[in-house]
Amino acid sequence: MQYQIEKAKPIKMQHDKGVIDLKDLGDGTTHVTWISEGRLTVPLPLIGRLFDRQMQKQGTIGFSSILKSIESR
Known part of the structure; x- marks a missing residue:
């Protein structure tokens, strides 16, 4: 599946x-x-660059958590 985030807030x-x-x-x-x-x-x-790096780390943690939750079902 491919997707595109078109708008993000805040x-x-x-x-x-x-x-x-x-x-x-x-x-x-x-x-x-x-x-x-x-x-x-x-x-x-x-x-922006520092925030981007921090968000990348948090995104990786968040995505990993989602996948682990799915895996445990």
Whole structure:
């Protein structure tokens, strides 16, 4: 599945790519690959880059948590 985030609030972002790939492993489990690429559009360059890095870390933690929750069902 491909997706595009068109609008984000309260922080604006430019979303370049969103893909969720599900692969049946044949043993009742599914391998999930989730790719989301983009950047926050914060007007101050230095703060924007630092904030972008922090959001990337938090996004990775959040996505991992979602996948673990799904996996445990």
